[in-house]
Amino acid sequence: MVLIKRFVGSLCFLAITYNATAQKSIWSEPLIKEGVERIQRLEKTSNDSLLYARELFSLAQYCQRRNMYKQGEELSQLSIQILEAKLATTQQETENIHLYKDLINIYTFVGNNKLGHKRDVIPSGMIESVSAVNYTQSIVIRALELTQKGIETGNKSLLKEAEDLYASISDNWDRASLYCWETGNFKEAIYYLTQALKSKRSEKERTLIENRLKALTLLADSSSTGDQYLKIAEQMYHPISLAEILYNQRLPDYFKMFRSSAHKYEMEGNLQKTSDVYHRILELLTSNIEKDLPYLLPAERSNLWDILKPCYEEMEFFMCDNMICGTWEEISELLYESQLLKKELFTTVSYKLQETISTVQDSYAFQLQQQIEKLRFSEKAFRNPSQNNYIQKLENEITVRNMEYVLTDYLKKKYPAKYSWHHEWREIAASLSPKEAVVDIVSLPVSYNFIDRIYIAIAFTAKDTLPQLIPLTTKSSLHQLFVHNKLYSRLWQPIEKVISGCEHIYLSLDGDLSQIPFADLHNGRQYISEKYILHHLLYTGDIPFIKSQRDNLVHKHRDIFFFGGAKFNIQPEDDNRKKLRGQGFAYLPGTVEEINSISQLLSNQWRIHKYIGEKANESSFKQLSNQSLSGAVLHVATHGFHLEYNDSIQSTAIHHNGESGYKDPLMRTGFILTGANKNWIEELPLNDENDGILTALEISSMNLPGIDLAVLSTCHSAQGEIRDGEGNFGLQRAFRLAGVRSMIISLSEIPDKETVEFMTGFYRYWQQGMSKSEAFTKIQREMIGKYRYEPQKWAGFILVE
Missing domain, CATH: 3.40.50 (Rossmann fold)
Structure with a gap:
């Protein structure tokens, strides 16, 4: 715990290096002080393992509220280790009950957070979710045993504790149902939800559980149709903030139901309605995140993408399957719009926060940004965590995160965003001149095992009514094409048929293709960099902005x-x-x-x-x-x-x-x-x-x-x-x-x-x-000569x- 004292001391040292105004405006911020105080509380409980474990979990929940998902999970696991060791050595029933309560809450906390994240063939992260469900069941049995023992022995204190334990478990049945839904065990999920409705609930919680129960009852009926799924999905809809999504580490239930309706429509052979549902999902994703996305921190943006991945993967599998089957019109617009939204998360909105700080010339924002950079660039910020420096690194991360929140909240209130970050493909197409084309090459998973991916070019000009899709090659065959000098014929020649007559190509590349020098591709007579002016972009949604800036x-x-x-x-x-x-x-x-x-x-x-x-x-x-x-x-x-x-x-x-x-x-x-x-x-x-x-x-x-x-x-x-x-x-x-x-x-x-x-x-x-x-193209062509x-x-x- 000496590390904690040193950390607090370092904060004090940094504070006195600034004038009195800066000290008051930055270091006295309640949000920043709270993080330090929580670490100090952890230090005070170091001599009592039980209190220390509970304080670790409290800090885990605090990190979760700061959207520090990884840190919250790590602290939860540390707390579980201590509590389970304590449970193995204590013999007092009443103390055991309190340990059971603590453990069921932590297991559910960790397991629930895993439900919204990426899952592979063997569901990644589901171990914690299974543990939460199994632990709930084992504690139910234990609670019933203790209740019976309390009745038989006349121990009113034990009876009261056992009843409270059972009540606390009932409050978590709805969370257990989420795991069963995710794994397709609808009947068991219905059982858990029925149990959950027996406990006291707020009106909002009860409505959400009842809606989920209706959805699961429908899913359990094999005769249900895609239209029925879609209807209940729309009924389940309720607005939710980006902050709620990040804290819960999952999307609301109605996203699962919309995805189920898309699957059902696909099984029914109705590709247009399947595509329409996925468009609806994109629309809902945008509406849920558009207000706060400009102020989202890079780590939060990455975390958000982990939550969105299951939706995206399902859409991509659907689109890839239909590409292979030769179905184009229903998916071309969906594919491009989905890729635009994905790249907006990473490349567009991301720099707006820095741009705002630089533009407003606000001394408070400037000072706070400097303090953030001091802590970010310190040695403790970059070290790999070990048993000896884990808490020290965590302290630094919490303080930086709290400073970032103070800064973004300040900017949000004083300098609200006045720009539109989301772009639709028609807006991009409308900005193109007659001899300009967009070529956005993306990769989609070929199958659910993620072993291979196929590269697809999305190409269009101003005159196109829909983006055109061009299958190119697979990731596994890319090396062979390079070795045998067939990159031009397999990558560029199919695209040229679509962009005939164009001179300027706005080119965005994905995966390993981003490491290939396209300027070097040639047809035996000339390089494509001699025929076209290539505009490399991280994100083709930037085109309207780039064109608007050229005259200035x-x-x-x-x-x-x-x-x-x-x-x-x-x-x-x-x-x-x-x-x-x-x-x-x-x-x-x-x-x-x-x-x-x-x-x-x-x-x-x-x-x-x-x-x-x-x-x-x-x-x-x-x-x-x-x-x-x-x-x-x-x-x-x-x-x-x-x-x-x-x-x-x-x-x-x-x-x-x-x-x-x-x-x-x-x-x-x-x-x-x-x-x-x-x-x-x-x-x-x-x-x-x-x-x-x-x-x-x-x-x-x-x-x-x-x-x-x-x-x-x-x-x-x-x-x-x-x-x-x-x-x-x-x-x-x-x-x-x-x-x-x-x-x-x-x-x-x-x-x-x-x-x-x-x-x-x-x-x-x-x-x-x-x-x-123009300058880049001219010198490159001179060098070619x-x-x-x-x-x-x-x-x-x-x-x-």
């Missing part, structure tokens, strides 16, 4: 921040070997040449800020956060890294023998700055904000909406953990979360000489008045708008 470009008097020539503590090599940015952390002299060449070119019109050598450090980079900038450019020339996850690694260093023990993919991707080699080679823990290892997670926590373009002149800066259907969790996502609109990244190793040539040419054309995409048979010198760079 200001090319003069930009700020540009260079980071390069970092000293990694390895001496420059004297041989003449070709230097590639990604072959170990050796000094990169070419990065200095690159920065100097671009600086000389732009010096008459742009404000130049150079961080070279020892100045190219992490501390200097993080000082860019929260700066009042507009249209600035960030250019980073250094080594990048991406590590694979190994759950057996216990080291608190970020890097261990080429792998990492950090589960968060944004912790395993980043780039290297001055002083990194000691921490990297000796595998030291991340120690402070200047260790030279800048992770994507740290970048995502920064506030950089004033950066118009980030140029990542590093090898494989496009790398990151690929999650099928969810995108790339790497630097692209990190910079977008930080508020950066566009990026130039690399898909491969990049040679020094040609990198200097490419980058200098891009800036030359951009500062002459071209748009970013010069190095036609060496695409590795130009095809690996992509501009993500």
Whole structure:
């Protein structure tokens, strides 16, 4: 518990570094103080294992209210271990009853939260749900035994405790029914709900249970129709807030019934009505989250996606099955709309919060954001949790979360969102010019075992009445296509038939396709980057915004921040070997040449800020956060890294023998700055904000909406953990979360000489008045003319708008 005292002390130290106004406005906030007080309460009960276990569960419930789902589950499991050990050693019946009550509440808490999450062939997380149901049944038997014993012995105290135990179990029958519904055991679910209605309930709770009972009775009748399912689903509907969804860790019951009606319609062969029901589900999802989504934190957004996955997977299976059967019209609009909503969760709304903080120039919001970053960038924030530092890390996480809530609540009330984040496909199509097309390539699971996925292109122009669907290839065959040089014929040629006559292609890629340089695809006569101007996007819903901004470009008097020539503590090599940015952390002299060449070119019109050598450090980079900038450019020339996850690694260093023990993919991707080699080679823990290892997670926590373009002149800066259907969790996502609109990244190793040539040419054309995409296309085509048979010198760079 010494860790807790140190933590509280560190809060006090941070507080006195600010003026009195800041202390009063930030550190005296009740929400922030409450988190510290709860940790202190935990410390006070450390000498009593029973009280400590109960305080752990109380803290778990508190974390749940803060949408810290993972932490709440971890604390619950710790509490269960202590209580079960206590139950095994105590002989007093009345004390046992209290332990039973505690355990049934915790088991139900954990099990109920698992019901809304992703499940594979063997339901993931259902073990806790089964435990909750089985434990409930075993406690019922025990309660009845104790009641009988109380009657026989005349022990009124024991009888009263046993009756209270039975009553507390009855309050949880409705939760047990959820598990039975999810596993298709409708008759048992009906039994549990019947039991639940016997206990005292509020009118709202009773109505919800009665509606669920009606739905389950209908589901248990094999003669019921899809129309009947849909009718009861609509009757069950009631508005629910995003906060309720996150706290309960599941969608309301009526989503299950809508999904059941979709299944029934599909079994009846009515694909149009199946599609209509899934459209209704998308509509309900949007209406439930649209008000609060702009203020949702990244961790909460990820948690929300875990809850939505079952709905999405069912829709995707339905769409994939009908794609294979050749049915198009009923699903084309549904497929694109569903993918838009998914990407909006991750890439669009995510940066609006940072943009608001930067725009409003509010001193309180600014100070609070700085305090959040101080705690986020501290050593304890990044360490892998162990038995010795778990509570310390948790304290930091709770305090950061509470600060984030204070900040978002403040911004929500003082600067309410005035933008529409949700886009429909017709709005996007209407923004296109006659020679423009959208090509959004997504992946869908081929079967319920998730072993393989099929890539499908969604393509349309302004004149199309529906998006057109083009099956391309499967994930399992992608490598063979690459080896046998058939990518063009299998990936691009089918798309060309749909976009004939177009010149500008807005291209969004999913899964492993995001790592393929499409500019390199050719038909034997020309590269597609010679025929088309490719606009790479994380999300095609950005098209209306991108087009609206092109007429408002200001090319003069930009700020540009260079980071390069970092000293990694390895001496420059004297041989003449070709230097590639990604072959170990050796000094990169070419990065200095690159920065100097671009600086000389732009010096008459742009404000130049150079961080070279020892100045190219992490501390200097993080000082860019929260700066009042507009249209600035960030250019980073250094080594990048991406590590694979190994759950057996216990080291608190970020890097261990080429792998990492950090589960968060944004912790395993980043780039290297001055002083990194000691921490990297000796595998030291991340120690402070200047260790030279800048992770994507740290970048995502920064506030950089004033950066118009980030140029990542590093090898494989496009790398990151690929999650099928969810995108790339790497630097692209990190910079977008930080508020950066566009990026130039690399898909491969990049040679020094040609990198200097490419980058200098891009800036030359951009500062002459071209748009970013025009300048990028012009220099890329020049490089093609010069190095036609060496695409590795130009095809690996992509501009993500």
